[in-house]
Amino acid sequence: MTGSILIVDDDPVQRRLLEAAVTRFGYSAIVVDGGAAALDILDGPGAREVSVVILDLVMPGLDGIGVLKAMRERDINVPAIVQTAQGGIETVVSAMRHGAFDFVVKPASPDRLQASIGNALKVEAVEGEVKRTSRRRGGLLTFKDMITHSPAMDRVIRLGQKAAASNIPILIEGESGVGKELVARAIQGSGDRRSKPFVTVNCGAIPDNLVESILFGHEKGSFTGATDKHTGKFVEAHSGTLFLDEIGDLPLDVQVKLLRAVQDGEVDPVGGRSTVRVDIRLISATHRNLLQQVK
Incomplete structure (x- = not known):
C-alpha cells in the first residue's frame, strides 16, 4: 500500500497547491512548513507512513540541502523530489549529490510532478525489497x-x-x-x-x-x-x-x-x-x- 507524500515548503500558497495536486493524483498528503518539522516526522514514529518527500530547497532555517544531508546522515531512505524557483546549475548538482531523487522547477506542471512521484514510488518499492532481502x-x-x-x-x-x-x-x-x-x-x-x-x-x-x-x-x-x-x-x-x-x-x-x-x-x-x-x-x-x- 502506498504511503503518504510529505510536502515541505515554507510558502503557504505552494503548500496548498501541492497538497491539492497530490490529493488529485490519489495520494494522501502530510504538510509541514520547514525542514526541522520534516525531520521530526521522518525520524519519528510516523516515518513509515511517508513514501515520498516533496522538498523545497530554499527555506529559512534548515533548508532543503540541510534536510537532504540530515536524511543521509540518519539513514532515512525516502525518495526526495526537490523543487525551487531558483534553478541554478550548482543548486541542482548539490541536491543530486546529496541524494535527491528528482528535481523540478517551480511552478512544476501537474504531469511532470505526477510522473516524478510515480517514478519515486517505484524506486521506493524496489529499494524496500532490496533492503529486506539484503538484511536476510x-x-x-x-x-x-x-x-x-x-x-x-x-x-x-x-x-x-x-x-x-x-x-x-x-x-x-x-x-x-x-x-x-x-x-x-x-x-x-x-x-x-x-x-x-x-x-x-x-x-x-x-x-x-x-x-x-x-x-x-x-x-x-x-x-x-x-x-x-x-x-x-x-x-x-x-x-x-x-x-x-x-x-x-x-x-x-x-x-x-x-x-x-x-x-x-x-x-x-x-x-x-x-x-x-x-x-x-x-x-x-x-x-x-x-x-x-x-x-
Whole structure:
C-alpha cells in the first residue's frame, strides 16, 4: 500500500497547491512548513507512513540541502523530489549529490510532478525489497535470495549468474517496476566486486544540461555556478559497480563519452585538463527496446 507524500515548503500558497495536486493524483498528503518539522516526522514514529518527500530547497532555517544531508546522515531512505524557483546549475548538482531523487522547477506542471512521484514510488518499492532481502543476507544480495515461479525469471537468473562471473558491461531490459535493480545488485553480490560500492543513477531524473557533471564530475569554475569541484558518479563507483537506470534517456552526446569511459576506463570531468582513471563494472537498465530504436 502506498504511503503518504510529505510536502515541505515554507510558502503557504505552494503548500496548498501541492497538497491539492497530490490529493488529485490519489495520494494522501502530510504538510509541514520547514525542514526541522520534516525531520521530526521522518525520524519519528510516523516515518513509515511517508513514501515520498516533496522538498523545497530554499527555506529559512534548515533548508532543503540541510534536510537532504540530515536524511543521509540518519539513514532515512525516502525518495526526495526537490523543487525551487531558483534553478541554478550548482543548486541542482548539490541536491543530486546529496541524494535527491528528482528535481523540478517551480511552478512544476501537474504531469511532470505526477510522473516524478510515480517514478519515486517505484524506486521506493524496489529499494524496500532490496533492503529486506539484503538484511536476510547480512547486507549482501545474491541470486540465491531471489525466489521465482516462472521459467522466464529462471532464465534471467541463469543469465545473471553467468554475467556475474565476468566483468563485461550488462544491459537489463524490462518494464518499470519488475525488479531490474534487484537483478543488478544480485550480479554485484555474486561477483568479485561484492564488497565494493554500488552506485545508482536514475538517468531519466537528471536535467540534460547536468548529465555530464553528475556522471563525470566537474572542476571548480568550469561553468557558471560551479563553485566547488564535483567528482561524479563514475569516480564514486571506482572499484565497484555503477548502475545506470533508464540509460536510454541519456542525450546522444553523453552516450559517446560513456562509451569512452567503458572502453578506456577514463572519464573527462567538465572543465578538466586531464582524464581520470576509473575501474568500474557498468550495469545499465531500460524499459525501452534500444535495439529497435537504433534501426
